[in-house]
Amino acid sequence: MNVLNFDFDSQPIADAKKDVICGVVGSGNLEVLVSPLENSAQSRFVVDTSVTGFDHIWQAVLKDFSERYAVGGLEFKLNDMGATPAVVSLRLSQAIHILAEQAHG
Template identity: 65%
Template sequence: MNLINYTFKSEPFDVTTKDVICGVVGSGNLEILVSELDDSERSKFIINTSVSGFDHIWEAVIQEFVNRYAVGGLQFEINDMGATPAVVSLRLSQAINILEGEAHE
């Protein structure tokens, strides 16, 4: 397994519920666990992946996600089994949608 860590400066996420599990660890897929981070101006990404050599792709996908969403104060633990960048982006957006949906219930 390859372990990758990123921390990005980000606008604070303004929803009080900050814990979610999204996706399934399986071939060509991934699971995302979102939890609260003490620093509301930073987001942290911990990626456990079965594939080596794609750190630059991970960084680009995560950077695009951070640019699109205010995710400060959130930690994303990603358990990957070879998902494509499109699946990674979809699952990250899905996690935010779940968090935002729980805030409106």
């Protein structure tokens, strides 16, 4: 397994106090676990992947996501089993929507 770590400056998220899990670990899929961080100005991504040689793709997809959403103060742990960039973006967006529902639910 290959473990990648990325930190990005990000706009702080409001009211993210609970952990979130979405997706599944399975062929071509991805599981995302989200937890609060103390530093609300940064987002952290830890990617555990079975695929090597795509660090630059991961960085680009995760940077785009962290710029699109206010995710400062969140750590994302991604368990990847060969997900495409589109699946990665989908799972991350799902996690943000779950967080929003929890905050307003």
